[in-house]
Amino acid sequence: MPQTLCPSCGHSPIPRGATACPACGEPFDHLQSYKKVGRTRLDRLGDAVDDDATVFGGDLVTSAVSAHPGPVAGVLGASAAAWFLRAGGVLGSLQDPSWTYGLVALDLVLALVLVVNRGPAKGLAQTGLVVQLLATAWLARAAPTAPVHVAYFALGLVALTLVLGEPGAARRYVGLGLGLAVALASSVLLAIPGTLTPGGGGGVRQLLVGSELGYRLELPVGWERLTREQLSTHLVLPTATLNGSGVGFGDVARGRFGLLWVERSPGVSLAAGCQGLLRSLGGASNAPLTRPAPAALGGRTQLYALNTSAGARGTLGCGLLADGRLVGLAVVAAGSGDVQTGDAQGAAAFAAVGEGLALQ
Structure with a gap:
């Protein structure tokens, strides 16, 4: 017995x-x-x-787990918060499927089951955490050694060790501290671009959102938001006005820089507005380019070659939306001594950034 x-x-x-x-x-x-x-x-x-x-x-x-559910419930609550930040793309997008929200609910339910202590609470917690670890491993299949994926897997392991056997006071409270620290580290890694191993096939993409101006820009892996000072060497970010504002970004390690400008000026035309933005960026008013613009800029667009005084080469694309907003996307590549190579690098960077742009 x-x-x-x-x-x-x-x-x-x-x-x-x-x-x-x-x-x-x-x-x-x-x-x-x-x-x-x-x-x-x-x-x-x-x-x-x-x-x-x-x-x-x-x-x-x-069971020590049923007698002292607080520490493991605390770790599960922190895990639920970390998974919510990941599933919702709050700090950075890993482009996870929508069912990732289910892991948020799973952690919250397991915490509640342990606190209420009804039925085989400990067994249910063990089973649920094994399922979470398997789901985490599947989500990390493209880059299993990436720091962000390792952190989320470690978070599940810490929670699992707190419901195995008969954890004493030392294991309970060390596990609680470690679990909270790993949950925080997992969330921080979401906001840091380039945290995946080279060639991993996936990565953290930083998300820039301007609710008032109606834009959402998901940057390529390795890109991040830049200040005016960080951008100024290669690209000039215009000063914000009552009608317009912008945001700078880039991949400093690879010499890629860009900005997004949104302006609400009644009566502005596409040609005049885009050429004015081109001049403010230090470019020359040459003939528009004939290649296609990013789909997010809409049906009325113009593209211009953008060559800065610092030698960076790239593209400025403008779109005039149905509500009258003028949107400008400029991306340049620096560091190439060859004109053709610089133009090709700038065009490739412009296309990569343009794929992540969405306008409301």
């Missing part, structure tokens, strides 16, 4: 009717399983109950 052991020190057997461990003093009367048996008359427990059976009736074995 299974015997109840102390969830704190492991002492067994515990005498019938005891409300605390005779060895260490750990109280039992707060447990749901104790309260359930405490409401049952002892003469109805049946003749088959062994004399060594405990206050829990002899058919329930206590």
